[in-house]
Amino acid sequence: MTEILQKDADVLREIAKPVEKEMFGTSKLKKIIDDMSKALASQSDGVALAAPQIGVSLRMFIVSGTVFELIDPDNKHNETESGSETETKPDLVFINPSIVKLSQEKEIMEEGCLSVRPLYGNTKRSKKARVRAQDINGKAFELGGSGLLAQIFQHEYDHLDGILFIDHATDLHDMPPPVKK
Numbered sequence: 001m002t003e004i005l006q007k008d009a010d011v012l013r014e015i016a017k018p019v020e021k022e023m024f025g026t027s028k029l030k031k032i033i034d035d036m037s038k039a040l041a042s043q044s045d046g047v048a049l050a051a052p053q054i055g056v057s058l059r060m061f062i063v064s065g066t067v068f069e070l071i072d073p074d075n076k077h078n079e080t081e082s083g084s085e086t087e088t089k090p091d092l093v094f095i096n097p098s099i100v101k102l103s104q105e106k107e108i109m110e111e112g113c114l115s116v117r118p119l120y121g122n123t124k125r126s127k128k129a130r131v132r133a134q135d136i137n138g139k140a141f142e143l144g145g146s147g148l149l150a151q152i153f154q155h156e157y158d159h160l161d162g163i164l165f166i167d168h169a170t171d172l173h174d175m176p177p178p179v180k181k
Contacts, residue, residue, distance in 0.1 A: 001044065002035040004056050006112045010051050012115055013162040016059045024138035029095075032137060037091050046114050048152045050159035053115050059096050061156035063087030063149070073150060083098050093164075094133035099157055100142065102150075103128035109151050111165050118176045121157050121169030129153040 005012060023029050032051060040049040040062060047070075049062040065088050103126045112120040130144035131153050145153065155165060166172060 002039040004039050004043070004049070004053050004137070005055055007116045007166070009055070009115075011057050012054050012164065014052065014057050015162050016050075016052055016057045016160045018059050019039065019134075019138060021138065024095075024134070029136060029158070030062075032056055032058070033062065033091075033093055036060075040064055040091065042113075043114055045076055045112070047148070048156050049114060050156045052162075059160045061097065061159065062091040062095050063094070063152055063156075065091050067149065067152065071145075093136055094131060094156070095131035095135065095138075097131050097153075097157060097160070099129055099130075099153065100132045101130040101144070102126035102154075103146075111151065111155065111169060112175065113155070113158040113165050115159075116164055116166055118174045119166060119172050120175045121166065123151075123155075123165055123169050125151045125154050131157070 019029065032054075035054055036049050036051060039054050040046045041064075046064065047067050048061060048063045051058045053180055068089050105127045106124050107127050108122050110120055111123045111125075127150060128144065128146045129150035130142060131140045132140065134140055158165065
């Protein structure tokens, strides 16, 4: 099992390196993504994870497919033509992301981090965010979101620049994670 590093790990304070063109589509990149997905899935309250959190200093993060269920609970499963439901959406991978747009309107949101257990605090984040990134094969895409998804984009992008939410959060308090069933 891949360990999620905690706040004292040096790699969490480094500026992550871009994923090089030669690495796209390789088994090495796929293994890193698989390790990230397994580490994220091991946490009952996890919604996203950046590569530095598992000790890999590369500019990439994943967003759990369950986030899209939280955002749109009525569309939590895709139905096949036969009417049967499929599995939960897969994790969405963002490689070499850049935030291309942030709304000027901000809000205070409660935030935690899998690498800063068990602290939570209030952060001020833009209400909307748009990210441009590449997928595992190097194909560029853009995705925008508001609320929780915008918060995730900003939080994970901070990880790639060596910033932890506790660097700018207020009202920090302990909140142990729920027990994984």
